[in-house]
Amino acid sequence: MKELSFFGNYKVKIVFTKEIFPLLKEKNQREKICITDENLYRIYGDRLEEIFGKNIFRISPGEKSKNMGVVLKILEFLCEKRVSRRGKIFGFGGGVVGDITGFVSGIYKRGIEFSLIPTSLISFVDSSIGGKCGINLKNCGKNYVGLFNHPSEIFFDFSLLSTLPQKEVNNGLFELIKYGFVLEKSILETFEGNLTQSELKKLIKISIQKKISVVIEDEKEMGIRKVLNFGHTFGHALEKVSNYSLYSHGEAVGLGMIYALILGKNLNITDEEYLKRGIYLIKKINGLKLKRKHRWENLLNSMSMDKKVDRENSLLFVLTPTPGNFLFKEINDFTILKKTYGEFLKWI
Ligand SMILES: NC(=O)c1ccc[n+]([C@@H]2O[C@H](COP(=O)([O-])OP(=O)(O)OC[C@H]3O[C@@H](n4cnc5c(N)ncnc54)[C@H](O)[C@@H]3O)[C@@H](O)[C@H]2O)c1
Structure with a gap:
């Protein structure tokens, strides 16, 4: 595992790995929750369940999921799972999963820790980095409601891109x-x-x-x-x-x-x-x-x-x-x- 850390105003641990699943399994976190989408779950569901068990929330793939209804459902899921402020959310997916994960993590109990595992090319080169997260507002526009909220880590595993259409x-x-x-x-x-x-x-x-x-x-x-x-x-x-x-x-x-x-x-x-x-x-x-x-x-x-x-x-x-x-x-x-x-x- 190669780890690069950038400090300064942007203090996020950047990890390049070839073994994302064993690495996530090793993470000794008491309350781990994963947010992903249905497409990714179809491909990686078994591997994710080995790590997160039933603590996986699946959204419908694509832009239409970036709305308050989905956010509310995730917040309720976190509450049902009794996730405390010491819990941590892992966003496993493309830009949509990442934007929603950062937003939910920023507002649940006034903020809990999160990490991102980008899986799409857009999320590799752009959306996972920089702390912007949020959702669209129907009559106003893209990413109209959101936060600047940085993950604690971003895990890049190039092998995840092999299943990208x-x-x-x-x-x-x-x-x-x-x-x-x-x-x-x-x-x-x-x-x-x-x-x-x-x-x-x-x-x-x-x-x-x-x-x-x-x-x-x-x-x-x-x-x-x-x-x-x-x-x-x-x-x-x-x-x-x-x-x-x-x-x-x-x-x-x-x-x-x-x-x-x-x-x-x-x-x-x-x-x-x-x-x-x-x-x-x-x-x-x-x-x-x-x-x-x-x-x-x-x-x-x-x-x-x-x-x-x-x-x-x-x-x-x-x-x-x-x-x-x-x-x-x-x-x-x-x-x-x-x-x-x-x-x-x-x-x-
Ligand atoms: N926060 C930011 O700074 C920032 C920057 C750029 C874009 N964005 C946002 O990112 C979104 C676009 O990102 P996106 O294209 O990743 O969207 P996305 O998350 O919808 O992913 C695109 C599609 O690829 C599928 N997919 C992703 N990874 C896969 C994999 N490894 N194997 C198989 N299928 C996979 C998804 O299921 C989805 O159907 C937009 O909402 C945009 O506004 C945010």
Whole structure:
């Protein structure tokens, strides 16, 4: 077992292991509860039961579970199991399980300890790190209710990714390439070729390091951490206008990054060559398509409702002037956003 610990403002134990199940079994915790989803339970249920017995709460897979009803059921489950403040919750799953686990752990009895075992590519490279957790609010938007709450440990076991369906691998690749556009240009270079398993592993580790260093610098997203929202302003709006049913989070971010590249070009920030290369690399992941022509007014309305908007009548976009670099642009002239949407429809 290799253990890397990062201290400073971000004091979370990062563990890389090849034997997650024996490792969890060894953990000498009196009250251990696991939160996972039905898909993962189907694959790993026997192994999890060896560790957690009947203390396993299963949610339905996917975004729709990020709601208060599910949170309430988990809180009641914890109460029925008489979990005390010394108990500990283990979130075994992707970003949805992780976001819910962190939220529930933060509010049950005013907070109990939790650990994360990411199982999807998105949770490896992004969601497990940084302490953001929460749920969606139906008429308002993504992750509208939540906390900054860090796990005590994150266990990364690459072998868990072997059961991830290709569609979900692609979703993670969108979040991974994001780091290439705004923080680490070598990631884009690797995406030019055919990504091998060992290259992917290397990119995952780079992303984990990048995310941790951004979070250490700006835990509460008052400044530089906003860079990780590249593609998310438009992406979240797409997710919301389609009621979280047409696009996965990764696909929405992929489309959002294309929108941000075109917006950059329209603002003379991103040059034509970089725009074309960027769109090519994003589409190379899975031939991304817009599933419906969404009404511009609805998209704009959703972007304005996003919880990341902190000033009335202006929207903050993360743009990329050159590979691996970023800048923030506050936009209050919405005509350029509408024009960009028109061009976006032609590009995809
Ligand atoms: N907290 C953060 O900082 C942060 C950052 C990025 C994304 N997110 C959130 O993460 C969520 C998206 O993450 P996600 O794509 O991991 O979602 P997810 O948890 O729904 O997982 C995607 C699908 O993959 C399946 N799956 C996961 N691991 C598997 C495995 N090893 N084998 C087989 N199937 C597996 C799940 O059952 C699910 O069907 C969104 O809700 C997004 O808002 C949060």
